[in-house]
Amino acid sequence: MIPFKRYGSFENMAIDEALFRSHQQGGKFPVLRLYGWKRPAVSLGYFQDVEEEIDCAYCRGRGIDVVRRPTGGKAVLHGDDLTYSLVARENTPPFSSDVVETYRIISGCIIRGLAKSGIEVQMVEEGRGTTGSAGSFCFATSYKNELLAGGRKICGSAQVRARGVFLQHGSVLIDLDPLAVCAAIGKTDNGGKTQEIEAAVTSVREVIGGDIGIDDLCRGIAAGFEEVLHIRLVDEGLSPEEEALKGRLLEEKYVRDEWNRKGRGSGRGY
Amino acid sequence: MSFPDDLIYSSEHTWARIDGDVATVGITDYAQDKLDEILSVELFPVDSSVEQGEPFGVIESVKVTTELISPVSGEIISVNDDLADDVGILNSDAYDTGWMVAVELRDLGELDSLMDAEAYADYIEANEEAD
Numbered sequence: 001m002i003p004f005k006r007y008g009s010f011e012n013m014a015i016d017e018a019l020f021r022s023h024q025q026g027g028k029f030p031v032l033r034l035y036g037w038k039r040p041a042v043s044l045g046y047f048q049d050v051e052e053e054i055d056c057a058y059c060r061g062r063g064i065d066v067v068r069r070p071t072g073g074k075a076v077l078h079g080d081d082l083t084y085s086l087v088a089r090e091n092t093p094p095f096s097s098d099v100v101e102t103y104r105i106i107s108g109c110i111i112r113g114l115a116k117s118g119i120e121v122q123m124v125e126e127g128r129g130t131t132g133s134a135g136s137f138c139f140a141t142s143y144k145n146e147l148l149a150g151g152r153k154i155c156g157s158a159q160v161r162a163r164g165v166f167l168q169h170g171s172v173l174i175d176l177d178p179l180a181v182c183a184a185i186g187k188t189d190n191g192g193k194t195q196e197i198e199a200a201v202t203s204v205r206e207v208i209g210g211d212i213g214i215d216d217l218c219r220g221i222a223a224g225f226e227e228v229l230h231i232r233l234v235d236e237g238l239s240p241e242e243e244a245l246k247g248r249l250l251e252e253k254y255v256r257d258e259w260n261r262k263g264r265g266s267g268r269g270y
Numbered sequence: 271m272s273f274p275d276d277l278i279y280s281s282e283h284t285w286a287r288i289d290g291d292v293a294t295v296g297i298t299d300y301a302q303d304k305l306d307e308i309l310s311v312e313l314f315p316v317d318s319s320v321e322q323g324e325p326f327g328v329i330e331s332v333k334v335t336t337e338l339i340s341p342v343s344g345e346i347i348s349v350n351d352d353l354a355d356d357v358g359i360l361n362s363d364a365y366d367t368g369w370m371v372a373v374e375l376r377d378l379g380e381l382d383s384l385m386d387a388e389a390y391a392d393y394i395e396a397n398e399e400a401d
Binding site for chain 2: 098161
């Protein structure tokens, strides 16, 4: 496990891809990473069109980074959230080649972990629901096995698989600012978009009616993984090889507009 | 779930239809079913070189984003542009209008490593049992 720390947006994605790629070269143990964001950022899914999904001028004006994830899915506004990444071989227990089953297992760990902080959440049992035009925002759409509190989404996730390894990203919303979300995803609130988001999304702060320390939240989630999977998490950092790979990915990919704006830019997969 | 007899299959759930030294390539009915609703696909462009067992694109569904692994080696000579207009044909017609790329084959011998329909069906069954 790589313990909680806040990084810049580009570095966060470079670290996760370095872990993902490194695992493809023979990583043995699954790696759970908990992290935050030094300043607000919107992360886009691999296939999202930045011009269609994001109000770039708003983000630039507010100092909000825009970074593209290696995972798919929709846009997430980071800052008031706890983000996790999990890298593991897809066919090594407890995980399997079945994507939905893997989501279910990880969701079970998060449920147990959040319960330790007094946050009761449930898995989405069936299908998905979207809240109209706010649908480019990750939290406005709930897929099977994602997490709701009181019927509203509190944790979104997305997964990428390559060469027998998966990387799952997830974001537990600690606080929600619907106006900022609407502005960042380019939906000015002239059509009740903030109400749509408020109706579909909740946050840790709203559920528990107050603040919670990030360390407590992280401890709970780590314990959730340990208890559900019957494992012991050991704190580690990146290996020297992973650090070097992170540096290359940061410089050659994640700080560059070719990736963050245009995406799909390499045209050569991962 | 269907696995047409005139195709050959890879363990990465892609198929190839061989016509002389050109292979048309796509994903299998099993793959599209497992992916569920497909949302986007990105394919390497014409003139790209691909290797057997290596990526030739990326695909995203409501469940996951994943690499597309080529069943053959060679040079991409054609890409199915219709997928840009309607990626849903990958779900509805994976073996025909849902083809992805055509590859000019570099090594016909490597086709021996692919499976016929019966072997692929057995492979799927074994995989399902393992899960």
